[in-house]
Amino acid sequence: MTLSIAVLISGTGSNLRAIHSAIEAGNCDASIAAVISDRRKAAGLEFAAQHGIPTRVVAMRDFADRTAWNGGLTEVVDQLSPDLVVLAGFMRIVDGQFVDRFEGRIINVHPALLPAFPGHNGPEQAIAARVRLSGCSVHLVDRGVDTGPVLAQAAVRVFEHDTSESLHKRIQKAEHRLLPKVIDDIARGAITLGEKPVLRHEPEEDDEIFYSVPMAP
Numbered sequence: 001m002t003l004s005i006a007v008l009i010s011g012t013g014s015n016l017r018a019i020h021s022a023i024e025a026g027n028c029d030a031s032i033a034a035v036i037s038d039r040r041k042a043a044g045l046e047f048a049a050q051h052g053i054p055t056r057v058v059a060m061r062d063f064a065d066r067t068a069w070n071g072g073l074t075e076v077v078d079q080l081s082p083d084l085v086v087l088a089g090f091m092r093i094v095d096g097q098f099v100d101r102f103e104g105r106i107i108n109v110h111p112a113l114l115p116a117f118p119g120h121n122g123p124e125q126a127i128a129a130r131v132r133l134s135g136c137s138v139h140l141v142d143r144g145v146d147t148g149p150v151l152a153q154a155a156v157r158v159f160e161h162d163t164s165e166s167l168h169k170r171i172q173k174a175e176h177r178l179l180p181k182v183i184d185d186i187a188r189g190a191i192t193l194g195e196k197p198v199l200r201h202e203p204e205e206d207d208e209i210f211y212s213v214p215m216a217p
């Protein structure tokens, strides 16, 4: 089933581009219902507009407070009736109302191997901890910050000479493969979401993606 997805961004939107390219190439069975940003100037919005994808801005400053903003965001996404909500570099924390409304249907891409280094600056935390392996995670969003069940991860090396910027670049390359693949897996039913996500296909031996959800019995 072609998944209708709402993609939430705050900035560059390189993950949005990766999803779009994978769809165009026939590698991701999804259709982007709209791109929603909390920042009017997000470069990803321009990309979306240039590619005929509807855009919406839900900026904090247009609302009285965080709760009102979160309600506005919930409403805008709700109007799209997406099958899946994809947080692709969305830098704001969505609150309980949003999570409850789309429970089990919101995924986020995080630049670290969760549960290590949640929150901001995943790459910086990895450098500070002197780990030699890091990567990215796609997880279901729950009410915590980067605490929902991890669906899949991809790993990258961390070199002695890395800065958080150089590491983040390497991690983003991995994100661009991981995120469209997980969306496609969900579309094809290879991963089923819900309270306890389940994997319904045996990963290939040389698969560079590490699935974290248990196999269906």
Ligand code: GRF
Residues within 6 Å of the ligand: 009, 010, 011, 012, 013, 014, 015, 016, 088, 089, 090, 109, 110, 111, 172, 175
């Ligand atoms: C990504 O590295 C993602 O993991 C993090 O924010 C970054 C967004 O990058 N949450 P982009 O806007 O997709 O280029």
